[in-house]
Amino acid sequence: xxxxxxxxxxxxxxxxxxxxxxxxxxxxxxxxxxxxxxxxxxxxxxxxxxxxxxxxxxxxxxxxxxxxxxxxxxxxxxxxxxxxxxxxxxxxxxxxxxxxxxxxxxxxxxxxxxxxxxxxxxxxxxxxxxxxxxxxxxxxxxxxxxxxxxxxxxxxxxxxxxxxxxxxxxxxxxxxxxxxxxxxxxxxxxxxxxxxxxxxxxxxxxxxxxxxxxxxxxxxxxxxxxxxxxxxxxxxxxxxxxxxxxxxxxx
Numbered sequence: 676x677x678x679x680x681x682x683x684x685x686x687x688x689x690x691x692x693x694x695x696x697x698x699x700x701x702x703x704x705x706x707x708x709x710x711x712x713x714x715x716x717x718x719x720x721x722x723x724x725x726x727x728x729x730x731x732x733x734x735x736x737x738x739x740x741x742x743x744x745x746x747x748x749x750x751x752x753x754x755x756x757x758x759x760x761x762x763x764x765x766x767x768x769x770x771x772x773x774x775x776x777x778x779x780x781x782x783x784x785x786x787x788x789x790x791x792x793x794x795x796x797x798x799x800x801x802x803x804x805x806x807x808x809x810x811x812x813x814x815x816x817x818x819x820x821x822x823x824x825x826x827x828x829x830x831x832x833x834x835x836x837x838x839x840x841x842x843x844x845x846x847x848x849x850x851x852x853x854x855x856x857x858x859x860x861x862x863x864x865x866x867x868x869x870x871x872x873x874x875x876x877x878x879x880x881x882x883x884x885x886x887x888x889x890x891x892x893x894x895x896x897x898x899x900x901x902x903x904x905x906x907x908x909x910x911x912x913x914x915x916x917x918x919x920x921x922x923x924x925x926x
Contacts, residue, residue: 678741680705680843680873681726686735688721688897695721697897699735703890708869710876710884713894714917719877720762722894723845727759728752739843753782756842760832760849768821772812772831775820776803779838806834810864826857830864837868844868846876850883862887885909893917 681703688696696718703709711719724730726737728749737745744752767775780802807813810830815823820831829849836844849865850858858880866887868874878884884891885905893901893908895917901908908914 677705679703679738680740681875682736682738683722683726684736684738686722686725686737687733688718688725688730689733694897696725699894699897699899701892701899701902703875703892705873707889708866708874708876708887710878710888710891711894712878712881712884712891713900716896717894718897719894720847721897723759723847723877726752727757727845753839753841756840757845758836758839758841758843759845760829760836760847762847762851764825764828764832766820766828766831766835769819771817771819772823772834773803773807773816775831776806776834776838779803779835780806783839802838802840806838809837810834811860824857826853826861829853829857829861833864833868837872841872843873843875846874846878848877848879850878850880858883 679702683699683701686696686699687694699718699722711722713719721730725732728744728747728751731746735745736743739752739755739757742755744755767778770778777799780799804816807816810833812827812830812834815827820828823831833844833846833849846865850861853861862883865874865876876884876888888905891903891905891908892899893914900917901911901914903911
């Protein structure tokens with residue numbers, strides 16, 4: 676029997692009197708492009724923060740490929756093969772595209788190691804160039820990240836996550852703020868990446884979600900409202916009431 680990719684078991688996150696995530700339960704399998712959607716304040720990004728160790732849980736358990744990672748330090752969760760991007764794009768604007776990717780790749784060996792071998796440096800160089808090529812950024816490899824278009828910054832941030840060679844990639848609103856051409860380019864790249872790596876995406880663009888996701892989990896009021904294929908979710912009356920009829924669906 677295949678080990679589940681991710682298991683969210685009765686997970687709750689409380690901030691004082693506010694439950695941002697409330698007794699969330701769901702299991703995701705490998706080999707599918709998963710999406711998490713929900714109205715504003717549903718708890719989607721908070722859940723990502725719990726999965727990646729950015730926030731501690733109040734209760735419940737999170738398992739990644741069968742291992743309990745609940746409240747592990749961020750760096751240990753990353754070392755297990757889990758990487759994410761953020762809603763607010765975060766790259767090193769004063770460094771080139773290649774330098775950004777090199778730092779991310781180097782983190783697998785310890786960025787600030789005082790005695791780094793030439794082999795690890797070479798591997799970081801090779802990984803940075805491979806990711807740059809894969810994302811179609813090689814023409815911008817020596818350009819400062821601050822001078823990239825918004826769409827290319829989004830691709831670079833995905834590249835920073837890919838450079839760490841993750842088993843699971845969490846993308847938090849990767850196409851937010853993009854125009855049609857940039858959206859099409861980024862969505863195509865996400866679909867291509869999903870052929871070889873497990874991806875979970877939070878995205879407010881419902882059309883994109885229903886076009887690319889194999890499976891959708893719907894959150895509302897911090898809990899899980901529904902989970903299924905795009906067709907199943909589109910026909911669910913509770914989902915339509917809670918989310919699909921509401922255009923204000925930012926995370």
